[in-house]
Amino acid sequence: MKKLYVILTVIGVAILFFVTSWVNIGNSINNAQQDYEAQWSQVENVMQRRYDLIPNLTASVRGEMHNEQKIFGELAKARENYVAAKSNNQKLKADTELNTSIGALISVIHEKYPKLDSNERVHDLMVELEGSENRISVERRNYIQKVQTYNQMVRNFPSSVIAQQKGMHVENYYQASSQAQNAPKVDLDK
Numbered sequence: 001m002k003k004l005y006v007i008l009t010v011i012g013v014a015i016l017f018f019v020t021s022w023v024n025i026g027n028s029i030n031n032a033q034q035d036y037e038a039q040w041s042q043v044e045n046v047m048q049r050r051y052d053l054i055p056n057l058t059a060s061v062r063g064e065m066h067n068e069q070k071i072f073g074e075l076a077k078a079r080e081n082y083v084a085a086k087s088n089n090q091k092l093k094a095d096t097e098l099n100t101s102i103g104a105l106i107s108v109i110h111e112k113y114p115k116l117d118s119n120e121r122v123h124d125l126m127v128e129l130e131g132s133e134n135r136i137s138v139e140r141r142n143y144i145q146k147v148q149t150y151n152q153m154v155r156n157f158p159s160s161v162i163a164q165q166k167g168m169h170v171e172n173y174y175q176a177s178s179q180a181q182n183a184p185k186v187d188l189d190k
Contacts, residue, residue, distance in 0.1 A: 025159045029168060032153050036146035036171065043139045043174075050132040057125045140174050147171050 082094035151170045154163040163169075 032150040039143040
């Protein structure tokens with residue numbers, strides 16, 4: 001009787017160990033699947049950030065550049081008129097235009113724009129573009145790593161048996177589109 005009790009205990013412990021291992025492996029596969037799905041959401045999150053941010057930044061930079069181009073364009077035209085003036089009256093008129101343009105430039109600088117900063121805005125845009133692309137690259141890499149972990153669990157024994165019973169299969173890694181071979185263009189003139 002004692003021998004039967006020992007055998008049943010050993011069998012019970014073995015079954016308990018097997019069931020516990022089965023559940024732990026199944027849960028690990030589920031967790032790995034949730035990890036890569038959550039990571040893909042993060043990839044989409046940073047891509048959405050880029051989608052929302054870049055048009056607004058380029059519009060802002062374009063506006064700054066337009067204001068500065070208008071001011072400096074008027075100043076350049078007034079200078080051209082002064083150089084092209086033939087008579088004293090033409091020079092006097094051109095000088096008035098030049099003084100008006102310089103006055104407008106000084107006024108704009110002091111009142112509206114403490115400094116003309118389209119170069120700084122363009123630099124800020126470039127930093128934001130680079131930062132956005134770096135964020136996306138990091139999150140894609142993290143996604144690839146999560147898929148790799150999941151795929152290893154789906155393929156390796158004994159977890160592959162459990163994954164097959166649950167209908168889980170190997171997931172595809174991130175694939176760049178064929179258009180990714182061409183660098184995107186940022187056009188501030190549109």
